[in-house]
Amino acid sequence: MQEIEELIEAMAPSDANVLIAGESGVGKEVIARAVHGSSERGGKPFVAVNCGAIPENLVESILFGHEKGSFTGATDKHLGKFQEANGGTLFLDEVGELPLDIQVKLLRALQEGEIDAVGGKRPIKVDVRIVSATNRDLSLAVKEGRFREDLYYRLNVFPIEAPALRERKEDVPALVDAFVKRFNIEEGKSVVGATPEAMAYLCAFEWPGNVRQLENAVYRAIVLADAPYLQPHDFPAISGVAPPAAPAERPPSAIAITPVGGQLMPDLPQAVPVRILDERGHLRTLEEIERDLIQLAIEIYAGHMSEVARRLGIGRSTLYRKVREQGLEDVIKGSSDEAVDESDAQVA
Ligand SMILES: Nc1ncnc2c1ncn2[C@@H]1O[C@H](COP(=O)(O)OP(=O)(O)OP(=O)(O)O)[C@@H](O)[C@H]1O
Numbered sequence: 001m002q003e004i005e006e007l008i009e010a011m012a013p014s015d016a017n018v019l020i021a022g023e024s025g026v027g028k029e030v031i032a033r034a035v036h037g038s039s040e041r042g043g044k045p046f047v048a049v050n051c052g053a054i055p056e057n058l059v060e061s062i063l064f065g066h067e068k069g070s071f072t073g074a075t076d077k078h079l080g081k082f083q084e085a086n087g088g089t090l091f092l093d094e095v096g097e098l099p100l101d102i103q104v105k106l107l108r109a110l111q112e113g114e115i116d117a118v119g120g121k122r123p124i125k126v127d128v129r130i131v132s133a134t135n136r137d138l139s140l141a142v143k144e145g146r147f148r149e150d151l152y153y154r155l156n157v158f159p160i161e162a163p164a165l166r167e168r169k170e171d172v173p174a175l176v177d178a179f180v181k182r183f184n185i186e187e188g189k190s191v192v193g194a195t196p197e198a199m200a201y202l203c204a205f206e207w208p209g210n211v212r213q214l215e216n217a218v219y220r221a222i223v224l225a226d227a228p229y230l231q232p233h234d235f236p237a238i239s240g241v242a243p244p245a246a247p248a249e250r251p252p253s254a255i256a257i258t259p260v261g262g263q264l265m266p267d268l269p270q271a272v273p274v275r276i277l278d279e280r281g282h283l284r285t286l287e288e289i290e291r292d293l294i295q296l297a298i299e300i301y302a303g304h305m306s307e308v309a310r311r312l313g314i315g316r317s318t319l320y321r322k323v324r325e326q327g328l329e330d331v332i333k334g335s336s337d338e339a340v341d342e343s344d345a346q347v348a
């Protein structure tokens with residue numbers, strides 16, 4: 001994000017049209033507002049239009065305005081978005097959704113600096129900078145004939161690629177901090193931040209919904225938070241960890257299962273993470289993690305050691321050796337009751 005900020009600063013004096021490309025929720029509108037705010041038009045209007053959300057038959061009148069009586073229902077004269085944005089910036093979100101006939105009119109507006117209102121007698125001068133955004137590959141739309149090439153070059157004078165959050169995970173801590181501050185104020189909370197462990201989960205997650213999804217996750221966590229620091233269980237959607245159940249429902253021996261690389265774990269009965277990080281956020285050793293994993297597997301498969309070995313992908317004799325080395329014999333006794341296989345009992 002800092003690279004994009006530098007880019008925005010560098011082009012602040014320029015009046016060139018900007019095309020922002022990026023997945024949904026990456027912050028294209030945030031970037032568009034920053035472009036506007038840092039430009040000389042900063043004090044003038046910023047007008048946003050979601051081109052994908054307007055019914056096709058209304059696009060022209062919404063963008064360019066209409067005269068009274070120009071079509072059924074046009075009971076009043078209406079200023080279009082171009083005129084609203086006059087002197088400032090018009091943000092055309094999802095610009096790839098514009099119908100081809102409107103693309104022609106938009107091109108004319110950009111080339112001539114004037115627009116024709118629907119039913120208007122004379123063209124109207126406008127001075128507008130266009131910042132547009134697309135969450136699809138607009139150059140592909142050009143190749144496929146769905147978007148005019150000449151318009152594409154007019155809009156894409158200054159391209160900005162807004163990377164997905166998973167490609168800039170180093171942004172996650174700063175975003176989380178910013179959201180914590182904001183939601184503290186909005187929700188009257190005094191959360192200090194996220195624990196290193198929680199932050200590690202947040203940084204490991206892939207965030208298919210990008211910054212918007214992270215923002216929602218932090219919001220939810222803050223609303224429900226009852227401790228000064230946000231914990232992994234405050235982010236159930238990403239950690240696969242259910243919010244703490246009533247103490248009686250969770251056996252004290254249960255260990256926690258955490259997702260690796262943002263993958264969700266299947267819903268396991270009382271399962272909690274096999275932690276990969278210690279309280280200070282450092283990696284735990286293989287031996288420690290292995291011990292927890294074996295213990296968890298024994299609990300999940302109720303002491304059926306053949307199944308445990310199969311699930312862990314090791315031989316049974318190796319499993320029993322590890323159980324001895326890690327001092328886990330008691331776990332087998334504790335979780336197996338009558339469930340232990342005959343053969344297991346012999347080997348044990
Ligand atoms: N750098 C950032 N700092 C703070 N908040 C951000 C940042 N980037 C995005 N957000 C927040 O994430 C949410 C999504 O951002 P925005 O609406 O700009 O995304 P978008 O790319 O336009 O998404 P869409 O394609 O779905 O319209 C917003 O609520 C915005 O406030």
Ligand SMILES: [Mg+2]
Binds near residue numbers: 028029093
């Ligand atoms: Mg948007």
